[in-house]
Amino acid sequence: MRQIFNGVYKINGKLATENLAPGFRVYDEKLIRQKGEEYRIWDPLRSKLAAAIENGLKEFPLNRNSNVLYLGASSGTTASHIADICSNGLVYCIESSKRMMRELIPVTMKKTNMIPILADARRPREYFSKIGRVEVIYQDVAQPNQAEILLRNSEEFQPGNAMFAIKARSIDSIRKPKDIFREEIDKLKERFQILQIIDLNPYDKDHVLVNLKAK
Numbered sequence: 001m002r003q004i005f006n007g008v009y010k011i012n013g014k015l016a017t018e019n020l021a022p023g024f025r026v027y028d029e030k031l032i033r034q035k036g037e038e039y040r041i042w043d044p045l046r047s048k049l050a051a052a053i054e055n056g057l058k059e060f061p062l063n064r065n066s067n068v069l070y071l072g073a074s075s076g077t078t079a080s081h082i083a084d085i086c087s088n089g090l091v092y093c094i095e096s097s098k099r100m101m102r103e104l105i106p107v108t109m110k111k112t113n114m115i116p117i118l119a120d121a122r123r124p125r126e127y128f129s130k131i132g133r134v135e136v137i138y139q140d141v142a143q144p145n146q147a148e149i150l151l152r153n154s155e156e157f158q159p160g161n162a163m164f165a166i167k168a169r170s171i172d173s174i175r176k177p178k179d180i181f182r183e184e185i186d187k188l189k190e191r192f193q194i195l196q197i198i199d200l201n202p203y204d205k206d207h208v209l210v211n212l213k214a215k
């Protein structure tokens with residue numbers, strides 16, 4: 001086993017995080033015991049952050065104490081690994097679908113540093129009062145105006161870093177993904193320095209993860 005980033009390990013060639021709720025699985029991931037601790041294998045086919053790490057992410061903004069605003073938490077696959085990594089921090093999980101929220105809530109009952117919030121990420125003012133200081137925004141919402149959503153939330157929460165998954169097909173299913181990515185990223189340049197743009201192929205087609213640092 002070797003550590004590759006704060007709280008992120010490689011075990012037998014596979015990514016893993018230390019399980020904050022030993023014995024509990026979020027999405028049928030494999031659990032492995034090493035040196036008296038339990039680790040969860042982190043599947044890059046199920047998580048864009050894991051795919052970005054496998055594809056060469058260089059700077060990792062998360063650590064044990066980070067508080068994270070997670071936009072588009074779905075049933076908690078990636079958010080639960082972030083909760084493992086940020087074990088002394090809080091992961092505020094914004095999700096607008098009631099169906100996904102029903103799956104997310106049992107996860108947050110086990111991973112007690114995950115806070116589920118049923119809300120629309122396009123309207124951060126509606127959840128601003130429920131959330132404390134956050135150092136990082138992680139965004140993965142399938143919406144046409146993805147960059148605007150990140151900018152609106154960054155204005156409210158003033159994070160030092162952001163990780164932004166862009167799904168070209170949610171913005172336009174006809175135009176070239178490369179052009180869409182460039183346009184979305186250009187919108188962020190005033191507020192953020194672009195640290196890295198990571199193509200998520202072959203794990204996710206027509207997706208990039210953009211690693212950002214506030215200016």
Ligand SMILES: C[S@@+](CC[C@H](N)C(=O)[O-])C[C@H]1O[C@@H](n2cnc3c(N)ncnc32)[C@H](O)[C@@H]1O
Pocket residue numbers: 046047048071072073074075076077078079094095096097100119120121122140141142143
């Ligand atoms: C691609 S999935 C996220 C997968 C998740 N990030 C993971 O890796 O485990 C996108 C999620 O964004 C949610 N979503 C879409 N529009 C949203 C909005 N305006 N506000 C909050 N969540 C939204 C969807 O319901 C869906 O669960």
